[in-house]
Amino acid sequence: MATDIQISIVGSAGDGTIAAGEILRSALAGMGYKVISFDVYPPEIRGFGKCIARMRITTEQAYSLKNKSDVLISLDDSHAIPHAGEVRECGAVIYERGSIVQLPEGGHISAHIGPGQLPYPVPIRELSEKSTGANRSRNIVVLGFLAGLLSLPAEAFRKAIGRKFKSKAAAAEASEAAFKAGLDLAAQTFKLDDVMFGPPVSTVVAGATVEMINGNAAVVRGALDAGIDTFFGYPITPATSIMERLASEMPKRGARLLQTEDEISAISATIGAGFAGARAATSTSGPGLALMAEMLGLGVIAEVPSVVFVSQRGGPSTGMPTKTEQSDLHMAVYGGHGDAPRIVIAPTNVDGCYRCGGKAFEMAEAYQTPVIVLLDLYLSNRYETVVFPSRPPFEADCNRKPGKLQAGEQYKRFALTGDLISPRAIPGEKGGMHVITGLEHNELGRPNDQAQMHEAMSRKRHEKLKAALRHPDFTHYKRFGDEGQVDVGLISWGSTFGECLEAMYKARGEGIRCAAMKVVMLSPFPTHGVAAFMNDCKQVLVPELNYQGQFANLLQAHVAKPVTRLNRVPGEPMKVEDILEEIRRLAGRGKTAQKAA
Amino acid sequence: MGDIKPVYLEEKLREVEESGRLDYRSKTLPTWCPGCGYFSIVEAVAASLCELNIPNENAVMVSGIGCSSRFPFFVNTYGFHTLHGRALPVATGVKTANDALTVVAVGGDGDGFAIGGGHVPHAARRNVDITYLLFDNGIYGLTKGQTSPTSAIGFRTPTSPYDNPDRPLNPLMMLLSYGASWVGQAYAGRPDHLHKMITQAMSHRGFSYLHILSPCVTFDKTHRTYSNLGVQVRDLPADHDPSDRLAALREAMHDETPALGLYFREERPTLGDALDGLVEKAGGEVAAKATAKPARKARR
Numbered sequence: 067m068a069t070d071i072q073i074s075i076v077g078s079a080g081d082g083t084i085a086a087g088e089i090l091r092s093a094l095a096g097m098g099y100k101v102i103s104f105d106v107y108p109p110e111i112r113g114f115g116k117c118i119a120r121m122r123i124t125t126e127q128a129y130s131l132k133n134k135s136d137v138l139i140s141l142d143d144s145h146a147i148p149h150a151g152e153v154r155e156c157g158a159v160i161y162e163r164g165s166i167v168q169l170p171e172g173g174h175i176s177a178h179i180g181p182g183q184l185p186y187p188v189p190i191r192e193l194s195e196k197s198t199g200a201n202r203s204r205n206i207v208v209l210g211f212l213a214g215l216l217s218l219p220a221e222a223f224r225k226a227i228g229r230k231f232k233s234k235a236a237a238a239e240a241s242e243a244a245f246k247a248g249l250d251l252a253a254q255t256f257k258l259d260d261v262m263f264g265p266p267v268s269t270v271v272a273g274a275t276v277e278m279i280n281g282n283a284a285v286v287r288g289a290l291d292a293g294i295d296t297f298f299g300y301p302i303t304p305a306t307s308i309m310e311r312l313a314s315e316m317p318k319r320g321a322r323l324l325q326t327e328d329e330i331s332a333i334s335a336t337i338g339a340g341f342a343g344a345r346a347a348t349s350t351s352g353p354g355l356a357l358m359a360e361m362l363g364l365g366v367i368a369e370v371p372s373v374v375f376v377s378q379r380g381g382p383s384t385g386m387p388t389k390t391e392q393s394d395l396h397m398a399v400y401g402g403h404g405d406a407p408r409i410v411i412a413p414t415n416v417d418g419c420y421r422c423g424g425k426a427f428e429m430a431e432a433y434q435t436p437v438i439v440l441l442d443l444y445l446s447n448r449y450e451t452v453v454f455p456s457r458p459p460f461e462a463d464c465n466r467k468p469g470k471l472q473a474g475e476q477y478k479r480f481a482l483t484g485d486l487i488s489p490r491a492i493p494g495e496k497g498g499m500h501v502i503t504g505l506e507h508n509e510l511g512r513p514n515d516q517a518q519m520h521e522a523m524s525r526k527r528h529e530k531l532k533a534a535l536r537h538p539d540f541t542h543y544k545r546f547g548d549e550g551q552v553d554v555g556l557i558s559w560g561s562t563f564g565e566c567l568e569a570m571y572k573a574r575g576e577g578i579r580c581a582a583m584k585v586v587m588l589s590p591f592p593t594h595g596v597a598a599f600m601n602d603c604k605q606v607l608v609p610e611l612n613y614q615g616q617f618a619n620l621l622q623a624h625v626a627k628p629v630t631r632l633n634r635v636p637g638e639p640m641k642v643e644d645i646l647e648e649i650r651r652l653a654g655r656g657k658t659a660q661k662a663a
Numbered sequence: 664m665g666d667i668k669p670v671y672l673e674e675k676l677r678e679v680e681e682s683g684r685l686d687y688r689s690k691t692l693p694t695w696c697p698g699c700g701y702f703s704i705v706e707a708v709a710a711s712l713c714e715l716n717i718p719n720e721n722a723v724m725v726s727g728i729g730c731s732s733r734f735p736f737f738v739n740t741y742g743f744h745t746l747h748g749r750a751l752p753v754a755t756g757v758k759t760a761n762d763a764l765t766v767v768a769v770g771g772d773g774d775g776f777a778i779g780g781g782h783v784p785h786a787a788r789r790n791v792d793i794t795y796l797l798f799d800n801g802i803y804g805l806t807k808g809q810t811s812p813t814s815a816i817g818f819r820t821p822t823s824p825y826d827n828p829d830r831p832l833n834p835l836m837m838l839l840s841y842g843a844s845w846v847g848q849a850y851a852g853r854p855d856h857l858h859k860m861i862t863q864a865m866s867h868r869g870f871s872y873l874h875i876l877s878p879c880v881t882f883d884k885t886h887r888t889y890s891n892l893g894v895q896v897r898d899l900p901a902d903h904d905p906s907d908r909l910a911a912l913r914e915a916m917h918d919e920t921p922a923l924g925l926y927f928r929e930e931r932p933t934l935g936d937a938l939d940g941l942v943e944k945a946g947g948e949v950a951a952k953a954t955a956k957p958a959r960k961a962r963r
Contacts (some may be wrong), residue, residue: 191807296756296759296760298756298759314945317938317941317942317944317945317947318945318946318947319947319951320942320947320948320950321942321947322759322938322941322942324755324759324789324934324938326752326783326785327781327784328781329750330749330752330781331749331755331781331782331785332752333754334745334749334752334755334756335752335753335755335756335759336748336752336756337745337753337756338725338743338752338754338755338756338757338759338760339756339757339759339760340756340760341753341756341757341927342723342756342758342760342761342764343744343760343761344759344760344761346756346760361746362751364745368743369747492739493720493723493757493761494720494721494761494763494764495720495762496718496720497720498741499719499739499740499741499742500718500741500742501724501735501736501742501743501744502742502743502744503736503740503743503744504728504744504745504746505744512691512736513736541899548690584876614844625871651890
């Protein structure tokens, strides 16, 4: 039996909502299910902001979350009430039974449970206090109750709780007691027959390992597997966890990380380290990338390798720091002054974060330029079960080195070679002394602003990147769905591609000839492959999470065929239903036609 | 003045040639105005590199933007002419990537204390093992003579035609408070002393800051001229104790009569030491430093 279940936990900041979600998905992944999960939380640490932990548990690969959840757990009714309608028919709502006398502000969620939904009132607070002497373990009580209700093995939860509280014995003990209290209560209640877990299916090849991690952790793993030497960064949501994880992992491998005074310093030091031959990176979000723009231009003209991991959030300015958006594409591709071409890659799922996280270092070295890896909050914080290969799929050294340098010979750092990539000497290398500069320069690196020189060097900086379109063992773009001519073709990028795939497969299920293409390499743009796909499509739909249609703009700059844009800025992932509706419309199947069918 | 010995050009040229310090000069001629104090700085740096016997390929000059920041082009080492104000973070990156390199950051007063002012305290407190040579001419020369953060109150320039309203910074006091582990001052008009100070600064293990007073002969005819500076500068008192930070601060306060010499020096762990300490705490292996060549190890 194929499993496809979605569970949502909604609470107020400080309720332990996100922690409960962590334990739940860790337990489920430990049991062998595929999990895709995304949490929503407010920018404040405490206060009363809304937190949602949401996860979809499947046996087949899923690409996004579903519109409807099978189970909703409320740790705070005022926040959970607006989500009562997201529970599917015959799904369950677990909530605080509470006291009739002390109605919570905004009412009790029981008044909002629909006719087909199953209410499970649980004395959550009472059970927490009875079992642990405090009300802090309400989040664990509901997990115990859920495990009992769905007949999930308690052992998997106990292990997950152990992992979560491995250095906090008291918390582990309290959680154990709270979990048992919830579990025992579920044994006395009626089972939820409509939400059933089938047996997990293992598809893992020998030697590989499966882990449930989020996009930021996957990027870190890619960077570590590619042999990152130095990292300089400044904390910013939602990229901070990249730096935090590297801070704990890099020293174990003899590598160095430094928290700098600002993002300008972070990118400056990264480029300094790149000049000195290190595999160097920094991470940031939109506001930090804006500060880095000038230094990235120096990286371009001085042809120094560097890697910048960017996790986008809602903008402009401080914008919405804990909300997702894909609105920094223009800045990543075009940001800064002058003609400053760089490489921009954007993974579409957590596995892609790992690959891009490592491949970025290969590309930075091979093409001697900054490489921006563009994530967004949704992808950074989205958990997926990922299969890691037994050997890291990254090259340790992609530098083009100068041969033996002759004494007295002047080394041409910017030699205009056939493919316009020049052999690079690194400080410490005998005879390779040279100066790199942000001034336009000649082949020796000496300042030179003659017309011919600027023409030749501008050409060099742009045309050398063409080779990146053939970078080995890298998915620059990929087509899914129907082969050949289709009625509707979707093209998208980044995290939104998951929702596009779900919508595309649903549309095919409705008999619409449909395909979807993800574009991972955004700069330089893989015009040839994308144009070929667009030729196969009667209609092209470009869904993305920004107001302007930034990817559509980029696409239209390279391919003339008109596209339909689907732009949303809700601060959360795009709804599969919205994309599907647009596919139906483009395929000539209106709402009425759909209902009749 | 009667006992000055005559110097013959031929003899002087032979002396320079035999010293070996020309190996540290590039074939690119400096772009500075005739009479600029910076000529004596480039000469002193070449002499210090030569004296310390640092292989050309192991030295890296990192600069920002400005007249002084053209410096890397004029020495025969590796160099990085970066952005306005960013010499220190770039130099921090170079040194962090490869401890075996001798890294010298150079720049002017505007580069270091206006646009790049936010980076100075952090390079100093971290004790990055680099030398920072600050060429202070109290003016923006490359953009043709505007006020800088070290220009005097009342200094008239094209951007302050009715007088400069801002009081100048006191970089020596700043660096002493920021925690720089070596702080000194020299004057471009005293090349022998300058050379000695640069050699000392480059020999120091940790962040060494050398403030070099130098006139802009083209755009400043009134304030920081050779004739004015020649009268104003003095030596630090013979009994000055360079381990006494408070005494150093007291001397630095008298910026109307700038004292030359070593203000402060202390030995303490460098940023590289601290980062190696983190590696040890984490149970990792500290990279070998025997060679200046970046040893790319498979860190898998």
